[in-house]
Amino acid sequence: MADLGRLNQLPVLYSTPQGIYLGGGDHGEILLPNRYVPRGTQIDDVLEVFIYRDSEDRLVATTERPLVMVGESAPLRVVSVNRNVGAFLDWGLPKDLLLPFRQQAEQVFVGDTVIAHVMVDAKTDRIIATTKINKHLNKAQPIGFKPGQQVALVILGETPLGYNAIVEGTHQGLLYHSNVGATLEVGQKLKGFVTAIRPGGKLDLSLDARGYQRVAPLTDQILQALQAKGGQLSFDDDSSPEAIRQNFDCSKKAFKQALGALFRQRRIRFTNPGIAAVDIRESTGQEWRPEE
Known part of the structure; x- marks a missing residue:
């Protein structure tokens, strides 16, 4: 079954003038428009594609990768605001990502860069964003992280101890002031290192490798x-x-x-x-x- 908002490996079923159709399991057949079809693609080939909904709410595939996928958090720019539904964010795909009013931790404006978490709305089965980040970060004990590992960070905000950061788009970690040495900005992307793994799913971080x-x-x-x-x-x-x-x-x-x-x-x-x-x-x- 195709996984909405994530990368999928789907088989090629048949070709049409609009593009090729992929097998989406319970989601049925999913169109991959011609502009995204790799040259030389054949029936029964398996393609890696991202699945989302187009402007008419139909499932559609693309070989492009968005800036962030379902279950991940990242800084995204506000490109428009619709007073009836909410704001729209640039996530690297032709159709902008909706940030509903009800999912805004505070009001956003065109040109803002916000830390957004991407999820599937349980009521509408659409991919949406939320800036209510904390309740969506993974609080389970981190699996796959180890001390000394280099990780991608996004700065969430400053605390008396240092800076909270999103680690690899899923977990929360802390950069202590003693391991930073310079002012960091909310939404700033940078590389860091895991220094310790604490109970409760949180990670201690540093901007430098050790020793x-x-x-x-x-x-x-x-x-x-x-x-x-x-x-x-x-x-x-x-x-x-x-x-x-x-x-x-x-x-x-x-x-x-x-x-x-x-x-x-x-x-x-x-x-x-x-x-x-x-x-x-x-x-x-x-x-x-x-x-x-």
């Missing part, structure tokens, strides 16, 4: 930046967290650890302000080897 997994790639990045800038950079221990995050995509704590590692290896020197590259072979007359 050498974090420092080693960052030292390489700093050396590459030095090379690109002729051996000198204006960044050092005193640079602002915001500038470090913007230029190196890491926290100030991680940046300082990487600078310390490079300094101990005698790869850089501090120029106050900034840093400069050091050629170890010139300064020692020996082939340089990294510290054990």
Whole structure:
């Protein structure tokens, strides 16, 4: 049976001038319009398609992928408002996604970007959005997550401890202020790492990998930046967290650890302000080897 609002693997049944029809199980035959039919498609082929409803409420398939699917949450832009039904969001498909008035945590306006959760309305069997996020996030103990795993994050809002974030579109996690080092915006998308899994389905998060997994790639990045800038950079221990995050995509704590590692290896020197590259072979007359 085809799953509304998600990706499906469906068989090709037959072709018509409008497109090809796919087997949708209990949903019957579902049209894949010609503009989405992959070249060379044959009867009995199995295609991966997204199933939703067109402007006339008929089930239709597409090989395009929306920005978010049923059961997921993501930042979406408000493109129009109808005073009779609600707002419409751009989710990457020709037909915009309805955000009914009753599902708005607060009033939205054209041009706003809102954190929306996508679901199937039980009464109408239509795909709709809601900005009442918390009650729709998965609160079961996370399965498939592990400490150190890189994950996609969307910032929900700030708390006294840090920033709440949606993890991989389904679960909630917390980025502690000590692991951020810069101001984040609601709706901001970024990569992070799971640091701990807590009872109740919540995750502790960080914007940086831990230990050498974090420092080693960052030292390489700093050396590459030095090379690109002729051996000198204006960044050092005193640079602002915001500038470090913007230029190196890491926290100030991680940046300082990487600078310390490079300094101990005698790869850089501090120029106050900034840093400069050091050629170890010139300064020692020996082939340089990294510290054990």
